[in-house]
Amino acid sequence: MTTANRPVRIGLQLQPQHADYATIRRTAAEAEELGVDMVFNWDHFYPLSGDPDGKHFECWTMLGAWAESTSRVEIGALVTCNSYRNPDLLADMARTVDHISGGRLILGIGAGWFEKDYEEYGYEFGTAGGRIADLADALPRIENRLAKLNPRPTRRIPVLIGGGGEKKTLRLAARHADIWHGFGDPEVAERKVRILDQHCADVGRNPAEIERSVGVQGDPEDTGPELLDLGVTMFTVGAGGPDYDLSTLRKWIAWRDAQNG
Template identity: 50%
Template sequence: MTRPVRVAAHLWPGGAPDYATWRAAVLRAEEMGADAVFGYDHFHKPWVRRGPEGIEIAPVQPDVTNFEGWTSLASWAEITSRVEIGLLVTGIGYRNPDLLADMARTVDHISGGRLVLGVGAGWYEKDYTAYGYSYGTLRSRMDLFTEGVRRIEHRLGHLTPPPLRKIPLLIGGGGERRTLPVVGRYADIWHCGLDLETFRRKNDLVKQHAAAAGRDADAIERAANWSGPAQADALRAEGVTLFVTEVKPTDAGYDLSSLKDMVSWRDSVT
């Protein structure tokens, strides 16, 4: 299956001066030529840092300006006209999965069929504890995730009216024991933030899980984080077609220069 190369902006709300600034960035990303615009599903901005073993949660997690993702998506569905919209990614433990499917169907209708439903197991403990959800264990969260994805797929097939299209299910993560089997069975898009060699190995596992589920692995779009044209060229050679740049706000707003670079690169390779 041949797919077009696409680029997306992942616009964090946490730390933005106000909602209007975040909203304006969504519109600017569409005007600049993004194929998709994503928010996140956190009730607080996660403060993370790069440690010796990868990304770590910073010891201090101050509260800053933040906005809820799904109500924002309903607004984006009205104010945009072309881009796909979604969250990277919805924490499965925050909402009843059948309700989440109905929310997704509704936003899909508001947008005219442009929603991408991103889901993941959830990881940021502060979101759980501050809002009264049980954080549990990694195992319990993965159990909820696996069952939740199954319920979402079932509910989307039983809503009246149905979605305007088959809503693409984006699954984020690279866990080999629990996440990748769900990717192989259910995902329309698999998003990961992996280096080239790790991506190759885990992509082989996705192909195996898809085959075991009786699916064509090529039906799953591969998505990765943007880290420049050279890395994108290498990942594109491995089958990645959706590239995502993460943009965090400052007091001055959003710097979308990385999106500009991505759009130029996309247009040069297509």
């Protein structure tokens, strides 16, 4: 166990770009067989790298399929764009995938940022501040709708909030998140974690209630120990199509096993 009394967990962000769905499905199954803890996709309509108009698939329909095609791993979006769905509808979608998966959904959510998605699909892009304000309005609606649904979710669905905005996003994480996810090297992560802890103090929440998650790459020995010392216990490796190289993921899984003993 870590100093935060949480086990180290490893996730794969299986980026649904530049690949056929059969390959994506096989890769999710392979990651589960390797022993990964979570398999995430992302909520975009176009690739974020490579050919900007390359192959791409939608997020939540894919999560419904993963709920049936996997059996052990937790699944979710890293992260759902709050702008693309009515919050009450999103809560219902999350509850449904939670039941299909037997209680394995993580509800990852963020304010949204990829302007091409908005323009091509007819959503108002607005401003970063406006999108964060919309997220602040949506989170209580999601919580309220989850409490009203029949049947209720199989468990309290963990909410993962992604983003590093220090004044607003991290404050929303302090209020609503079970998991906070960010990016960056240990120096950046140290600052974000410190600010998140302060927001928790300001809103009267125990910061130990929030699992800390960071996107990682490369050799785990290069950054893993330092991030672990900061209280980060969830590490997510990204992989893109068309072939999905999982060699880095294997290294992080082996490192996790060494840490957890």
